[in-house]
Amino acid sequence: MKIRLGTDIVYIPKFGKLLENEGFIKKVFHESECKNYNPENIAGIFAAKEAFFKAINKKPDWLKVEVKKQKTGRPILMVSNELKENIEDTDISISHEKDYALATVLVKNVN
Numbered sequence: 001m002k003i004r005l006g007t008d009i010v011y012i013p014k015f016g017k018l019l020e021n022e023g024f025i026k027k028v029f030h031e032s033e034c035k036n037y038n039p040e041n042i043a044g045i046f047a048a049k050e051a052f053f054k055a056i057n058k059k060p061d062w063l064k065v066e067v068k069k070q071k072t073g074r075p076i077l078m079v080s081n082e083l084k085e086n087i088e089d090t091d092i093s094i095s096h097e098k099d100y101a102l103a104t105v106l107v108k109n110v111n
């Protein structure tokens with residue numbers, strides 16, 4: 001069993017401009033991920049996705065992971081079956097303050 005860690009930081013003012021591009025949004029986010037959220041929330045979700053792909057050492061395939069929020073507000077990562085093969089568990093944490101959003105992802109691999 002191996003544990004892999006990924007982390008990513010996003011500069012929200014620059015990222016906010018990308019959110020004006022509908023093509024970018026459709027390519028990267030599930031509808032549920034941007035519903036009722038502001039740029040800082042979405043930047044956190046983006047950072048979580050980046051951090052996940054860093055952790056598994058793969059090129060980002062954005063829609064293969066989805067960040068969901070539990071009732072308490074705690075984020076969780078849903079990984080598509082295609083990527084799930086060697087993954088036993090994941091955990092994520094998101095934070096934002098002023099111009100930056102940051103996420104850390106832990107991935108527990110089966111072998």
Ligand SMILES: CC(C)(COP(=O)(O)OP(=O)(O)OC[C@H]1O[C@@H](n2cnc3c(N)ncnc32)[C@H](O)[C@@H]1OP(=O)(O)O)[C@@H](O)C(=O)NCCC(=O)NCCS
Nearest residue numbers: 040041042044045069071072073074075093094095096097
């Ligand atoms: C909720 C909490 C994370 C907010 O921290 P903060 O310093 O004000 O804000 P941060 O920017 O660092 O974190 C915000 C992110 O934390 C995450 N978060 C929210 N609630 C959370 C929770 N219960 N557990 C873990 N992460 C949580 C979200 O991803 C949120 O980002 P979002 O608003 O874009 O969804 C912090 O109060 C905390 O860790 N509390 C302990 C857990 C807790 O209170 N649980 C309540 C059980 S009902």
